[in-house]
Amino acid sequence: MAGCAASPKAPKRIETPAEAHARTGERIAADPVAFLREVDERVSRLRQYRLTFYRQERTGLPPRLGPMEEIRAAFRQEPFSVKFNWDSPDMPYYESVYVQGRDDNLLAVRERKGILPFVPPQVRNMDVMLPVKIGKSKNPITDFGLRRMMERTLLPFNIPEIARVMTIRYEGVVGLEPIYRPVFYLRVDRPAGKGMNYARQDLYIDAETLLPAGTDLYLPGDILDVRYRYAHVDPNVQLTDADFRLSPAPPASRPARASAK
Template identity: 30%
Template sequence: MTRAVIAIPLVLSLVAICLSSPPQRKYRPSNRPTQPLVKATADQVTQDAELAQTDPVAFLERCIATCQAEVRGYRCTLEKRERIGRTLKPRERLRVAFQERPFSVLMRWEEGGGMASASLYVDGERKNQLLVMPAGVFLSRLGPLTKSLSSPDVVSTSRYSIPEFGIERGMQRTLSAFRRAKDAGTLNVYYEGIRPVPEAGNRLCHVLRREVNPPEEQGLTRVITYIDVATRLQVSSRLTAGNDLVGEYHFRDIELNPVFAPNQFTPEALKRP
């Protein structure tokens, strides 16, 4: 079941302004603009909104197809907070460099991170193990440490493993959950229209709220998904179990398809400030 709670025509003028001018950020401003690859027109935004309202599964499929066709990598800021087991972890803010092939992720913590200041994973290298730069002046002098993805101190830091990282993979998880619920006859998605999302740099986003009944893993009862109207990328999501936060993930300052330096995904990159 889907339902629109905001009239689509009322937001088209706002959409047109957003698509023709740089976004105005009120949330941790930076000079790193998102560069949309999708040259979305008002008509296309309307079509996306109508599809999100009438068939959210098909809408997500369209968004993922765009991502797969257009996105090869990006730099971004990721802000997240997660509940691991029964513990709600502190908020983290990271600068991330990501490329799809070979699958490579470089993360550098600006806030949070615990005992790590940076990490690097490249599929197929170092026996698919993680390189971690310890936090602190003394420990960082020891250089990066090699960690198995299945080691307890790695598993306990996030709800998702490094190979599960990425905007597209987050969209795939959302789509898989929608499909399972649809097959079970329990898909309840409410399209809440288009609005700016401060946590995503005030990008205009399609907002889809899914009420989860019966609850899913970690007692999950509600998922709110935010899809950027210009790029069709899932830039924010918030998962709750009743009144308790399960996880929230916000991508902003997204630079799509940058030209990475040859040493971007090497141990040397872990040492750079």
């Protein structure tokens, strides 16, 4: 009718984060492996990024679960490049860097402490496998990266005789420490043997970014062997060769990043 104002439309209801998580969770539960392949495809498109890497591993002889390290990490896909910075004064290194094709593919490290009490800290070049061989790390730096982690996770699902005796289930949304973010939690169980080192894997995918947030790997007997966390992933960076070199002098230690709750 002329002269009559149209009735205002009711505001559109916005989906809450909890509702969005529940909807995505239903999709994960319906086909967990398909969801992990989506995550793998997503991280394959990340050509470079910075993140905070939390690492806890059973190392040494006899193997013991060490303290959790907090590492500032930079990653570049081409050429494959990784740089780690440790700010904690308790860590033996200030920084390490690897660039594929540079310096004979050696790992460069700047020590915070000498390898012996009477030996001053130095800059050293070493084979990437040396930290693994001497029990300082479970994996070489060349295995670092969100894509590498997803590839290792999906590998047994690509082997039919292993995949058919494995189970994977979606366990819901949980809060993941020390990054204090909601994550989708998936659990993978594998029978003993079958050529796999781990009997169980707990996998965490950030509920907002849908990027890997961490993983826990268990030996038979429910023994935690590895715990990794990936926080503050920032793909909006422009990394250059200069970002993958050791500092000209020992970098000043700075306080560890406070975790945002």
